[in-house]
Amino acid sequence: MSLPHAILTALLEKPSSGLELTRRFDRSIGYFWSATHQQIYRELGKLEAEGLIRALPTEQPVRGQKKSYEVLPAGRAELARWTAAAQDPRPHRDPLLLRLRAAAVVGTEGVVDDLRRHLDLHRRQLAEYEEIERRDFPPGKDSPQDRLQHLVLRAGIDLETFWTRWLEHALAEFAELPTEQR
Amino acid sequence: MSLPHAILTALLEKPSSGLELTRRFDRSIGYFWSATHQQIYRELGKLEAEGLIRALPTEQPVRGQKKSYEVLPAGRAELARWTAAAQDPRPHRDPLLLRLRAAAVVGTEGVVDDLRRHLDLHRRQLAEYEEIERRDFPPGKDSPQDRLQHLVLRAGIDLETFWTRWLEHALAEFAELPTEQR
DNA sequence: TAAACCATGTAACATGTTACATGATTTT
DNA sequence: AAAATCATGTAACATGTTACATGGTTTA
Numbered sequence: 001m002s003l004p005h006a007i008l009t010a011l012l013e014k015p016s017s018g019l020e021l022t023r024r025f026d027r028s029i030g031y032f033w034s035a036t037h038q039q040i041y042r043e044l045g046k047l048e049a050e051g052l053i054r055a056l057p058t059e060q061p062v063r064g065q066k067k068s069y070e071v072l073p074a075g076r077a078e079l080a081r082w083t084a085a086a087q088d089p090r091p092h093r094d095p096l097l098l099r100l101r102a103a104a105v106v107g108t109e110g111v112v113d114d115l116r117r118h119l120d121l122h123r124r125q126l127a128e129y130e131e132i133e134r135r136d137f138p139p140g141k142d143s144p145q146d147r148l149q150h151l152v153l154r155a156g157i158d159l160e161t162f163w164t165r166w167l168e169h170a171l172a173e174f175a176e177l178p179t180e181q182r
Numbered sequence: 183m184s185l186p187h188a189i190l191t192a193l194l195e196k197p198s199s200g201l202e203l204t205r206r207f208d209r210s211i212g213y214f215w216s217a218t219h220q221q222i223y224r225e226l227g228k229l230e231a232e233g234l235i236r237a238l239p240t241e242q243p244v245r246g247q248k249k250s251y252e253v254l255p256a257g258r259a260e261l262a263r264w265t266a267a268a269q270d271p272r273p274h275r276d277p278l279l280l281r282l283r284a285a286a287v288v289g290t291e292g293v294v295d296d297l298r299r300h301l302d303l304h305r306r307q308l309a310e311y312e313e314i315e316r317r318d319f320p321p322g323k324d325s326p327q328d329r330l331q332h333l334v335l336r337a338g339i340d341l342e343t344f345w346t347r348w349l350e351h352a353l354a355e356f357a358e359l360p361t362e363q364r
Numbered sequence: 365t366a367a368a369c370c371a372t373g374t375a376a377c378a379t380g381t382t383a384c385a386t387g388a389t390t391t392t
Numbered sequence: 393a394a395a396a397t398c399a400t401g402t403a404a405c406a407t408g409t410t411a412c413a414t415g416g417t418t419t420a
Contacts, residue, residue: 034273084292091216110266
C-alpha cells in the first residue's frame with residue numbers, strides 16, 4: 001500500500017495536476033516508485049474521496065482541463081503515520097534471475113543478447129544518477145533534508161553499480177561456456 | 183507474466199505437489215520470485231487447463247489429497263520461448279527508499295528503528311546465502327549448469343551486501359543529524 | 365484544416381494479498 | 393477425543409498493466 005503515500009509525498013513537495021505527477025513519476029520519484037498515469041488518476045480520485053487531498057479551486061473544472069491537487073491536514077497525518085510505522089521488506093521478484101534459472105533447464109539461447117541490452121540500460125541509468133549527483137549534491141555541507149535526498153540517490157547509484165558489475169561478470173562467464181551451451 | 187514460468191521451471195527441476203512448490207517458493211526459487219500458496223494453486227489450475235502441465239496419475243485424487251504435477255512438452259516449449267525472448271527490465275518499487283523521501287517531508291520519527299531492523303534482516307539473509315555458497319559451490323570446477331546457478335546466487339549475495347552497506351551508511355548519517363531531526 | 369500533442373479519464377484484465385473454508389492425517 | 397498440522401482450495405479485494413476514449417490546444 002505505497003502508491004497513495006508516494007502521491008502524498010509528491011504533492012507535499014509540490015501541488016500538481018495528474019499529468020505533472022505522471023511526469024514526476026517518470027523521473028525522480030519514479031526511480032524507486034513507478035506509476036502510470038492511469039494508476040495516478042485512479043488513486044487521486046480515491047484520495048480525494050477519502051478527504052486526504054483536494055482539488056485546488058479553479059474557474060470551471062471541465063473534462064480535459066488541468067486540475068491541481070494539494071494535500072489536506074488529514075493527508076499529511078496519514079503520511080506521517082505510514083512513515084513512522086514499521087514495515088517488513090517486500091519479497092523481491094527479479095525476472096532476469098528467474099530467466100537464468102530457467103535457462104539452466106531449457107537452454108541459454110537468446111539470453112546473452114538480453115544481458116548485453118540490460119547492461120547497456122543499467123550503465124545509462126548509472127550515468128544519469130551520477131550526473132544528478134554532480135549537479136544537485138556537490139561536495140560540501142548539505143542541509144539535513146539534502147542529506148536524506150542524497151542518501152536515497154546513493155542507493156540508486158550503488159544499486160546500478162551492482163547490476164553493472166554483476167552483468168559484466170555474467171557475460172564473462174557466458175563467454176567461457178562451451179558454444180553449444182550458449 | 184513470470185509466475186507461470188517460475189512454476190514451469192520449478193516443475194522441470196522436479197515434479198511436485200502444490201504444497202511442495204509452496205515450500206520451494208519459500209526457499210531457493212523464492213529468493214528471486216516469491217509466491218504464496220494461493221497464487222500457486224490458482225496458477226497450477228490455469229497451467230493444467232492450458233495443457234502445459236498435467237497431474238501425475240494416482241489412485242483417487244480427492245480434496246485434501248496430495249496431487250503432483252509434471253511439465254508436458256508444450257510447457258517446456260513455452261518456457262524455452264519465454265526464456266529466449268527479450269524482456270525489458272521491470273520498474274523497481276522500493277518502499278524503504280520511498281519512506282526516506284517521505285521522511286524528508288513529514289519527519290523521520292520511527293525510521294531509524296526500522297532501518298536497524300532491516301539491516302538485521304539483510305545481514306541474516308546474506309549469511310544464509312554465504313552458507314549456501316560454501317555448501318553447494320565449493321572452490322573448484324563447476325559444470326555449466328552449476329555456473330548458471332552460482333551466478334544467480336552471486337547476484338543474491340552481492341545484492342544483500344549492497345543493502346547491508348547502504349543501511350550501515352544510512353544509520354551513520356542519521357547518527358549525525360541533529361536530535362530533533364530524528 | 366489536418367496532425368500532433370495535452371490532459372483526463374474508462375474498461376478489461378492480470379497479478380498479488382488477506383482472510384477464510386474444508387477434509388485428512390498426525391500428535392497430545 | 394481434542395488440537396495441531398497437512399494439503400488443497402474459495403472469495404474478496406488491492407494493485408498494476410494494456411488498450412482505448414474524449415475533448416481541448418498547439419503546430420505544420
